[in-house]
Amino acid sequence: MKIVIIGAGAMGSLYGAKLSAVTDTPVCLLDVWQDQVKEINARGLTVEDVSSPEPRVYRNLRAFQDPAGIGPADLVIIFVKSTLTAQAVRTGRAVFGENTPALTLQNGLGNIEGIAETLPRTSIIAGTTAQGATLLGPGRIRHAGKGKTVIGELDGSISPRLKAAADLFNRAGLETEISANVEGLIWDKLLVNVGINALTAVTRLRNGGLLAHEELAELLAAAVTEGVRVAGAKGIKLNVPDPVAHTREVCAATGENQSSMLQDILKGRPTEIDMINGAILREGAAWGIAAPVNGVLTKLVKFFEKTGAGERGPA
Numbered sequence: 001m002k003i004v005i006i007g008a009g010a011m012g013s014l015y016g017a018k019l020s021a022v023t024d025t026p027v028c029l030l031d032v033w034q035d036q037v038k039e040i041n042a043r044g045l046t047v048e049d050v051s052s053p054e055p056r057v058y059r060n061l062r063a064f065q066d067p068a069g070i071g072p073a074d075l076v077i078i079f080v081k082s083t084l085t086a087q088a089v090r091t092g093r094a095v096f097g098e099n100t101p102a103l104t105l106q107n108g109l110g111n112i113e114g115i116a117e118t119l120p121r122t123s124i125i126a127g128t129t130a131q132g133a134t135l136l137g138p139g140r141i142r143h144a145g146k147g148k149t150v151i152g153e154l155d156g157s158i159s160p161r162l163k164a165a166a167d168l169f170n171r172a173g174l175e176t177e178i179s180a181n182v183e184g185l186i187w188d189k190l191l192v193n194v195g196i197n198a199l200t201a202v203t204r205l206r207n208g209g210l211l212a213h214e215e216l217a218e219l220l221a222a223a224v225t226e227g228v229r230v231a232g233a234k235g236i237k238l239n240v241p242d243p244v245a246h247t248r249e250v251c252a253a254t255g256e257n258q259s260s261m262l263q264d265i266l267k268g269r270p271t272e273i274d275m276i277n278g279a280i281l282r283e284g285a286a287w288g289i290a291a292p293v294n295g296v297l298t299k300l301v302k303f304f305e306k307t308g309a310g311e312r313g314p315a
């Protein structure tokens, strides 16, 4: 099975490495970052794991900056930042054959719509992941938190391609389930990111740090609760019975991880704030639901996007 991953950041690299251990054909990683591509092709991808003393080097991978050299894949996983989804799929068009499923496991709202600008909606599978990974430098990541991957078809069917992808992920050690409620799934994960990402970016704490401070745990709960109200107004059926408790669980399970938004702020990169807390604010306004905590978090993260990590120093 030929797998292509668009976006070889922390999460794309993690899934690429794990899947490369169970595929005969090398997993192809597509990314514009030249140093990452060079390093992976020269020395493989090194994964440090918080639960094992020795890092593991994965070599059944090929990295590319240009999709022309790859050819059509059997499965494409999209892992670029949600701000770049539409553009990345357009640029990577050549890796999608007529029947290639496009799987998005990205954070935030708007990824399905971004992919559908280039590909038919029927080619899209969506899902979420509670894995946590940190990019340490070219060719090196830390697997800093384990959690479930859940995937589903947009029409709720349990298709053979969905089962095949779930089987493959499970064989690779990425615990995966199937869901018939993909919209609920995306909102379940959105609410986790609403509670964790901006707060960790602002405080520079690792995910687990949010639970150690009462004030932050309260803000986490307030931000998620606003999101739950918006989801309710939109008629989204969440799969998670208690999103605040669930977010706290993910915080604990990925306690050692720096959230993706904190990593972005520390590296001076744009964040996904508009697709996460900003999305709650926008959707809330459309449905007449106030989301003041998400509003403040959005503004603070935008401030740090402008001023950079230097203001507070590294975490």
Ligand code: KPL
Pocket (backbone or CB within 6 Å): 107, 129, 130, 131, 132, 133, 145, 192, 193, 196, 197, 207, 250, 254, 257, 258, 259, 260, 261
């Ligand atoms: O999705 C994540 C992220 O960092 O974006 C979590 C689950 C919060 C792990 O850090």
